[in-house]
Amino acid sequence: MTGIPSDTETEDYLGLFLNNIPLLDVRSPFEYSKGTFPTATNIPILDNEQRILIGTCYKKYGHDAAVQLGQKLATDDVRKQRMAHWIDYVKENPSGYLFCFRGGERSHITQAWLKDAGYDYPLVKGGYKAMRTFLLEQLEESIERSKIIILSGKTGTGKTRLLHQLDDSIDLEGIANHRGSSFGRRVGGQPTQIDFENRLAIAFLKHLHLKPGRPIILEDESKLIGRCSLPQSLRDKMQLAPVILLEESIEKRVDIGVQEYIIDNLNDLKGVDQDKNAPLEQLVNGLRDSLFRIKKRLGGLRYQQLSELLETAIALHGSQSDTAGYKPLIAALLTEYYDPMYDYQLKQKQGEIIFRGDGQAITDHYSQLTQA
Structure with a gap:
């Protein structure tokens, strides 16, 4: 891996990301x-209001006036509070670096205060802006250089599960924290578009530098994964990439749907909520919302029928903790809603189908392919 210098600042952005170096983000919470x-922790030197005040002062009266205002706002109590948090972070992350937006005033003040307290902590030259620019440039270059293979298959075939069993994969849905379908919302919400792009760029960089020459396996996705948008260059390349087609029976797909969209989601909700009744309430409300969002595509009559199936399943789940009631709903959604869309999208692909089969067959095939 790229080494990280131990001096007062670095421009080795690649090394920072390849080595998962801890980053102290001293920008404002906003x-x-x-x-x-991904490795950044926000311990700001200025809160949101202070940043606005100093920014306004800078625009009206210039750099020196802004610095004077900053010194005035940094009272002994404020400085003591900031220092306590920074020192705790530095002790826990001695190999880290700090940064502000451009690697300017805020970074250098933080670095100076820490040095006065006996802690030499380096900063990232150019700050957030330089690292962000680096990742965007590297993402486009990585996409161009990468050999991509698409793992495709109908909804519910367990593509993401299989993806995790294959070497050389990047989980786009994991990076987006969304399962990619109308019912795909996950606990914790999605990252911002900027965070999504940063994480995607780092994943591609790590693959290209740590597994040079190896293909990248991506799950078949539309342009949007929830609200996170894939770069157009990646979408174009995915459309042309060779395809491995995962095929499973409708019975297995329904079982996978119940597991992922009901049981797994409920367990995730239980992990973040202390009220024992709230997770189930959140789950069923999410299911109702998801079904409502596709009402126009379903048509009024079919939407009403599927809503009745959903309410029957919810009642059984609530009274007997039995998730089997969701199977008729999931089966109907798969065969009547998702499968026709998938069949259409598959016809649009220009990439050759190089293998098709169930999960075990694909795992065996890919293992032989990579060892050849």
Whole structure:
């Protein structure tokens, strides 16, 4: 891997991301919320209101006035509080780096305060903006250089499960925290578009540098995974890429649907909610919302029929903790809603189908392919 220098600053952005180096993000919470990096922790030097005040002062009166205002706002109590959090972070992450937006005033002040307290902590030259630019440039270059294979198959065939069993895969849905369908929302919500792009770029970089020459296996996706949008260059390449087609029986697909969309989602909700009744309520409300979102495509009559199936399943689930009631609903959605869309999308693909079969057959085939 690329080495990380131990001096006061670095421009080795590749090394930072390949080595999962801890990053101390001293930008404001608002800036952090718009986008950052997977290993970054936000401990701001300025809160949102202070950042606005100093930014306004800078525009009206210039750099020196803004610095003076910053010094005025950094009271002894404020400085003491900031320092306590930074020092805790530095002790826990001695190999880390700090950054602000451009690697300017905020980074250098943070670095100076830490040095005064006895901690030499390096910064990222160019800050967030430079790292973000680097990742966007590298993402496009990585897409161009990569050999991509698409794992395709109808909804419910267990593509994501299989993807995790194959070497050389990148889980786009995992990066987007969404299962990619109308019912695909996951606990915790989705990252911002910027965070999604940053994570995607890092995943491609790691593959190309740690597994040079190996193909990248991606699950077949539309342009949007939930609200996260794939780069157009990646979508274009995916359309032309060779395809491995996962085929499973409708019975198995229904079982997978119940497991992933009902049982797994409920378990995820239980993991973050202390009220024992709330997870089930959130699950069923999410199912109702998801079904409602496709009402127009289903048509009024079919939507009503599927709503009745859903309510019957919810009642059984609530009274007897039995998830089998969801099977008729899932079977209907798969065969009547998802399968026709999939058949149409498959016809649009320009890539050759190089293998087709069930999960075990594909695992065996890919193992032989990579060892050849």
